[in-house]
Amino acid sequence: MATVDITREHDLGKEQAKERAQKLADKLAQKLDAKCSWEGDQLHFKRSGADGCITVTDADVRVQVKLGMMLTPMAGMVKSEVQKALDKYLA
Template sequence: MATVDITREHNLGKEVARERAQKLADKLAQKLDAKCTWEGDDLLFKRSGADGCISVSEDQVRVTVKLGLMLTPMAGMVKGEIDKALDKYLS
């Protein structure tokens, strides 16, 4: 099992960062058929073969994704896609 863990600093404030995290989650839900739910400042997502969390704070967003055995070979691609999405949503 592989884990992708990316932390990005931002200066958007927590509320704007939460809104942008929700947009990212909406994209995940559409592309990957993932189920997304908020628990406090953590947006949890789950689908077959992968689950993770987008944690939002006042000045950081952390994305952690645990990939199942079948998706482990795609860890590099998943990390690249998350990096691109964070660039887009946090700028």
């Protein structure tokens, strides 16, 4: 099992960062057929073989993805895609 864990600082304010995290989650849900739900400042997502959360604070956004055994070989690609998405949505 592999874990992707990326934290990015932002100066958007918590509410705007949450809105952008939702856009990121919408993209994930569409691309990966994942189910997403907010629990406070954490957006949880889950699909077969992968799950994780996006945690939003006043200063940063943290994305954690746990990949099952079948998706572990794709960890590098997943990390790269998450980094690109954070660059796009937190700019």
